[in-house]
Amino acid sequence: MMKQLILSGILALAALPLSAQWNRIPTPNDTLQSVRQLGNGTVVLSIYAPQAKQVSIAGDIMPWGKKLDVKRADNGVWSVVVPEVKDGVYRYSFVVDGVKVYDPASPTAGETSALAFVGNENVFYAMKKVPHGAVAQRYYESKNLKTTRRLHVWTPAGYEKSTDKLPVLYLIHGGGDTDNSWPGVGAAGFILDNLLAEGKMKPMIVVMPNGSIPAKDLEGEVPLFEEDLVRSIIPFIENNYRVLADKDHRAMAGLSMGGMETLETMLKDYDKFGYFWVLSSGWFANNKAAYANYQQQLYKIAKGFNKTVRQLVFTQGGPEDIAYQNGKAMLGLFDKAGIRYEYSEAPGGHTWYTWRNNLYTLAQRLFK
Structure with a gap:
């Protein structure tokens, strides 16, 4: 065509x-x-x-x-x-x-x-003639960062007239981007609209926060976001939207830097989520001290994690993905700790081509 x-x-x-x-x-x-x-x-x-x-x-x-x-x-x-x-x-x-x-x-x-x-x-990310949800810009007060921050929220078509409570996916972008990236270049709204209209996904709310926080380095930025998510973002969503506020109805997915923020949240707050997807990401394999620390943390949470988390998925954009080696090496830590996970890869590299496909896949698997 x-x-x-x-x-x-x-x-x-x-x-x-x-x-x-x-x-x-x-x-x-x-x-x-x-x-x-x-x-x-x-x-x-x-x-x-x-x-x-x-x-x-x-x-x-x-x-x-x-x-x-x-x-x-x-x-x-x-x-x-x-x-x-x-x-x-x-x-x-x-x-x-x-x-x-x-x-x-x-x-x-x-x-x-x-x-x-x-x-x-007909592509899955195109704007089609289907009922469309709303993508809203919202502002909230961050307790740990002590500032007003922005996030985007997708609600499904018909949400305004419904009384149903819905599960929530927290979807995080990568380094150098903002909360506008998933609804923009990520075409998240159109992907979700199309999947819902085709009956391929459960109705849900998708929250796209700003994972970028001014800090000296990534190691300082990542924990700041984890704290912001748990202390401010989740409470804001649960106080302002009709949501099912329990772990089995919360999911988190992040790409690249957002994947590292997902990993950080996994280590500290795994009991608050039922689903984790880590896209094109991994701890830096050349940082031996940090690697040893992550291993110990995984050992500590392994038993509870396997019992609590329903789905842990790692994806890569093939060997051409610049996170590929870090991601593959990191899986060895999860293997040693005995934490169960799924792994998949497909050509596309470290690009939005890969991540749009990731969203298309993961949205169909959540909350089922």
Whole structure:
């Protein structure tokens, strides 16, 4: 059938970090605060562009008819001081060597990428003529992070008129992404709409939190999310939605970094969930001290885990998945501890092609 290519959104020309399982060299962009308020209406805008020859600023934050100097620091960060900015909300962008670039350090940077939908109208992630659920943006107060955070929630078609209580899947993205990634590039809403309309999955609520938390490294980020999930996210959902609030009606799935957050939750809170799916992820095999610690934790929970958890599944995107070696090595720890699990892999690598297929499969197996 004729394939269709539909382009939507705005292209982010500055590269963003991908969901990944590798350790990379830090850059000034990792800690860059691209918008700083110095007081008295003075604002500093900055971008990390070490190879650029010329940088300017565009948008209605800039004073009309005035040209402000953008200066380059030795570390490759370009900055401009904008005076007398009145309180308000402003659009801005950088022009790097003549190319308009949206701020790659902005919290919403991951949501400015264009999306290319490639395939025919019958693919499982397409928007079809079926009843559609709602994908809502919600804000909650994080107790441990002491801030207001955002998450997305998919509710099935007809939820508003129903009185039924539903099970919940907590679905986590990977590193460098946000809670907008699963409903966006992950096409989660369309996948779930289609499966439900075809009678292939149980009605459920799918919660897509923001697994990205500012921290020095992944080892610091992962436990912060686990605490946020248990102390704040789950209570928020159970206080605001009609859900079945017991372990047999809670599931968690995460990809890459989100898989590590799923593993962390598994170690500390396995008794709160009936289902765990770890997608394209694994503990770093070269960290011997951490590996030994994980082994001991698995030994401690093994008996209770096997008795409590109904389903533990590990998936990989084939040998080309950059998490493949870590994931395979990690399974040895589960084998030694005697923890039961399923394992599968399919070609696709460490990409959304793999993870959309993962969601299509796992949604059909939960709560049955």
